[in-house]
Amino acid sequence: MNNVSNRKCSRKKMMWVIAIIGVVVAVTAIFISFQVIRNNTENKIVATVNGDPVYVEEFRERLLMQKVPVQQFFREKYGIQAGDGFWESYFEGENPLKTAKEMALNECVQIKVEQQLGRDKGLVEDISYPAFLKQLEKENKRRKKAVENNEIIYGPVEYQKNVYYEYLYSNMKIALKELLEGKEIQFTEEDLMSYYEQIKDSLYRKEGEVKILKAYVTYTDENRNFSEENRKAALEKIRQVKLKMDQGENIKNISDSSPKGESLKVNFVEQVFNEKTAKHDQQSALELKTRARRLSVGEISDIIEENNTFYVIKCLEREADGYKSFEEVRENVKSKFIDEKYNEMVEGLVKAAKVEIVGSVYDRINMQ
Structure with missing residues (x-):
């Protein structure tokens, strides 16, 4: 009796195995057919x-x-x-x-x-x-x-x-x-010069040099640690400096009233923005440069905050904006002219x- 039962179980298992193999073969055939169809499609025009x-x-x-x-x-x-x-x-x-x-x-x-x-x-x-x-x-x-x-x-x-x-x-x-x-x-050379005149406003503007005096107070310590208390104290210091600058007091006479050893020191430094400094300015002093270029000679800015520092700046000198000369950019003009004609x-x-x-x-x- 047990032998008959075992034979039946074996037959059932065999049927399941055959069925599974059949499914695998069918799926594989479908996949291969799909790939063949896709490859034929990809090769079509x-x-x-x-x-x-x-x-x-x-x-x-x-x-x-x-x-x-x-x-x-x-x-x-x-x-x-x-x-x-x-x-x-x-x-x-x-x-x-x-x-x-x-x-x-x-x-x-x-x-x-x-x-x-x-x-x-x-x-x-x-x-x-x-x-x-x-x-x-x-x-x-x-x-x-x-x-x-x-x-x-x-x-x-x-x-x-x-x-x-x-x-x-x-x-x-x-x-x-x-x-x-x-x-x-x-x-011709005249063609390039004429093309230069057409595109110089958008491509070859040259910012005039701007020279400023900046007063600044940094409110982080040497380890770049920040505290709101230091920020408020630095802001008050720079406000006092701006007040004196607005009143026309000579910069040399504006002394730092901080007690000796206090970390929040007011510094005065001259800075120039021009073509040579442009890359550095873009990375580390973009807001300062933007504000400086808005000032006329002798004008003093509002308080500026950038990179954990408060600034007040005064425009000392500035050149008018202009253009890079044709000689400076001739090869670039030529390249763009050829690109356009191409x-x-x-x-x-x-x-x-x-x-x-x-x-x-x-x-x-x-x-x-």
Whole structure:
């Protein structure tokens, strides 16, 4: 009797094992099928630009880059926070996914016409995305082998796909601009000087030097310990100093009435703000510099609090603001001039480009 029962149990266990194996096989088959479908989809062409293909994977990289900007756009315009169903929803007739895909396609078209220009100039032979992937694989193998051989490499041991793509794209644009200079992009010295006049207000303003006398009291001790009592005492001291300065009392005659040995000492120091000190000022004396630049010669500021210190400042001297000379910034002007002309050229190529979208592929692409 027991033997019969044991046989039945064994059969049941075997059936369960077979069922589990069947489920695993089915799931694996589905996963493999999904991967095959996805790979086939990634290898498909979503559009052509002057006959050159834009692959789904290539397009998807640009699409994912639009995710944050599009979310921000809809948040600012409609007060919408991205959540479930966001990309499929419509807000006053606007659809986030459609917007993102249009932006991604525009970028793909621009990049492709630049790559075509680079190919025409002999900078690159094959501008297809599969060729890029082969180049990426080759470069990463080279880097890995170099590291194994203790050779010096610059940059990462292994490039991520998007990083390497941008690296090649940026370098190609730099090389293109160098090739176009003096040919498709021509200019004279007068052109550069005229361009300098157009952009100097926004890019080349030069702040005049300002010299101040500052009276200050720091209310933390040598270990940077803070107490509200010290802060109140320091504030009262600087108020007395400001009162005397406002009354026209000579700075040299304003003495510190603190008892000997008291830590809250009033200090008087001259300070200059100019081009040479600008970086330091930005980091450690921004509020002081801002206030100083508002003062006319002889004018005294209100009390300023910055970095655990109270200040009163008086403007001693100041130069008028001006501009960096053309000679100082000529190379920068030239670079920006070439950038602008290059962008105009690319815009023209984009407008003239023949773009054909493969609707059956384009329409199926989502943000997943």
